Amino acid sequence: MHIDTTCVQAGYTPGNGEPRQVPIIQSTTFKYDTSEDMGKLFDLEAPGYFYTRLQNPTNDFVAAKIAAMEGGTAAMLTSSGQAASFFSLFNLCENGGHIVSSSSIYGGTFNLIAVTMAKMGISVTFVPPTATEEELHAAFRPNTRVVFGETIANPALTVLDIEMYARVAHEHGVPLVVDNTFPTPVNCRPFEWGADIVTHATTKYMDGHGSAVGGAIVDSGKFDWRAHADKFPGLCTPDESYHGITYVDRFGLEGAFITKCTAQLMRDLGSIQSPQHAFLLNLGLESLHVRMPKHVENGQAVAEFLEQHPKVESVRYSGLPSDPYYKLAQKYLPNGGCGVVSFVIKGKRQDALDFMRRLKLIAIETHVADARSCCLNPATATHRQLSDAQLEAAGIPVGLVRLSCGLENKADLIADLAQALG
Numbered sequence: 567m568h569i570d571t572t573c574v575q576a577g578y579t580p581g582n583g584e585p586r587q588v589p590i591i592q593s594t595t596f597k598y599d600t601s602e603d604m605g606k607l608f609d610l611e612a613p614g615y616f617y618t619r620l621q622n623p624t625n626d627f628v629a630a631k632i633a634a635m636e637g638g639t640a641a642m643l644t645s646s647g648q649a650a651s652f653f654s655l656f657n658l659c660e661n662g663g664h665i666v667s668s669s670s671i672y673g674g675t676f677n678l679i680a681v682t683m684a685k686m687g688i689s690v691t692f693v694p695p696t697a698t699e700e701e702l703h704a705a706f707r708p709n710t711r712v713v714f715g716e717t718i719a720n721p722a723l724t725v726l727d728i729e730m731y732a733r734v735a736h737e738h739g740v741p742l743v744v745d746n747t748f749p750t751p752v753n754c755r756p757f758e759w760g761a762d763i764v765t766h767a768t769t770k771y772m773d774g775h776g777s778a779v780g781g782a783i784v785d786s787g788k789f790d791w792r793a794h795a796d797k798f799p800g801l802c803t804p805d806e807s808y809h810g811i812t813y814v815d816r817f818g819l820e821g822a823f824i825t826k827c828t829a830q831l832m833r834d835l836g837s838i839q840s841p842q843h844a845f846l847l848n849l850g851l852e853s854l855h856v857r858m859p860k861h862v863e864n865g866q867a868v869a870e871f872l873e874q875h876p877k878v879e880s881v882r883y884s885g886l887p888s889d890p891y892y893k894l895a896q897k898y899l900p901n902g903g904c905g906v907v908s909f910v911i912k913g914k915r916q917d918a919l920d921f922m923r924r925l926k927l928i929a930i931e932t933h934v935a936d937a938r939s940c941c942l943n944p945a946t947a948t949h950r951q952l953s954d955a956q957l958e959a960a961g962i963p964v965g966l967v968r969l970s971c972g973l974e975n976k977a978d979l980i981a982d983l984a985q986a987l988g
C-alpha cells in the first residue's frame with residue numbers, strides 16, 4: 567500500500583457493526599473470568615490487556631498504524647517524545663554502556679543523554695554532524711551499545727547520513743536509532759536506509775495540531791540481536807523479572823525489542839500515552855500525507871524569500887541549493903523535509919526581538935510542526951541562560967530565529983515576514 571493509504575487505513579480494521587473510528591478505551595483495567603486467564607497475561611503467555619500503565623488497545627491500534635507507516639514490525643506509544651528517546655536507548659544500553667550520538671540533536675535529547683543518562687552510569691561520545699566515516703568509527707568503544715541521530719535535527723536542521731551511520735553501527739555490532747520526528751515517514755523512512763529503530767515526538771507533525779504531547783518507538787525487526795548476544799543480554803538471556811522469558815526466543819526478532827520495552831520499562835517507569843491522546847494522534851495521522859507536502863511547500867517558499875532579503879544574514883533549509891545539507895537532503899528527502907526554517911537576522915539580539923514583535927500572523931511559541939505558523943528566538947527562550955559569547959560558541963547566533971511554517975497560504979506568511987522585516 568502507498569503511504570497515503572497507510573496513513574488513513576492502517577492499524578484498526580473494524581469488524582461487522584463495530585465503530586468506524588478507533589474506539590477510545592478509557593479504562594485503566596480489564597476484566598477476566600478466572601485468575602488463571604489473567605495469570606497467562608502476566609507470564610506473557612497469552613496476548614491481551616490487564617493494566618493501561620503497560621498497554622491499552624487504543625494505543626496499540628495507533629502504534630500499529632505508525633509501524634506500518636515506517637515499514638516496521640512492532641511499535642509502542644509513549645507519553646512524550648522524550649520518553650520515546652529514553653526508552654529506545656535504555657532498552658539497549660544499561661549502567662556501564664556507551665552511546666555514540668550525533669551532536670546535532672534536539673536540546674532535550676542532548677540533555678537526556680549527556681546529563682540524566684550519565685547519572686545512570688551511561689557514557690556518550692558526541693560526533694559532529696559533519697563527521698567522516700573514519701571519525702565516526704573512532705567514537706566507538708568496546709562497551710558501545712547504540713548509535714543515535716535525527717533525520718533532520720531540531721533546531722540545527724542538519725540532515726543525517728543515515729546509510730553511513732547504519733553501516734558503521736553495524737560494523738560495530740550495534741543498532742542505529744533514528745529520531746524521525748521532523749520528516750515523518752511521509753518524507754523519509756529510515757529503515758529503508760538501514761536504521762534499526764525509529765523514534766518520534768508525535769507531539770510534532772504526526773499530531774500536527776498542537777493538541778497532544780506524545781511519542782512513539784518503532785522496531786524494524788531486522789537487527790540480529792542473537793548475533794551480538796554478548797552486547798544485548800537483556801534481549802538474549804532469560805528475564806528473571808518475567809519468569810525466565812528470553813525475549814528473542816519467545817517473540818522473535820520482529821517482536822523482542824518492543825515487548826521487552828513494554829514489559830520492563832513501561833511496567834517500571836510508566837510513561838504511557840493516554841488513550842485520549844492516541845485518539846487525537848490518529849486523527850492527525852489520517853491527514854499527515856496531505857499536510858506534509860504543504861508544510862514543505864511553505865517552508866521552501868519562505869526559505870527562498872528570506873534568502874534574498876537584505877535584512878537576513880543567512881538561512882538554513884535543506885531544500886535550498888546553497889544549504890550545506892542540500893546533497894544529503896536530495897538523497898534522503900527527495901520530496902522535501904519539513905516546514906521548519908532557521909534564519910539569522912542582521913544586527914543584535916534586540917533586532918530579532920523587534921522583528922518577532924512586529925509579526926502579526928506568525929506567533930511566538932515554544933513549539934514547532936503545528937498547523938499554525940510559529941517562531942522562537944533561542945537566545946531569549948530555550949537558551950536564555952547563555953551570554954552572547956556563550957551563544958556564539960554554541961553555534962547559536964543571537965539573531966537566530968527558528969520558524970515553523972504551518973498550513974496557511976505561503977503568500978500570507980511571506981507578507982507577514984516582509985512587513986516585520988521592514
Ligand SMILES: *Cc1c(COP(=O)(O)O)cnc(C)c1O
Pocket residue numbers: 646647648649651672674675716719720745747748766767768769770779780781
Ligand atoms: C520535540 C522533540 C522531541 C521531544 O518531544 P516531546 O514530545 O516534547 O517530549 C524529541 N525529538 C525531536 C526531534 C523533537 O522535535
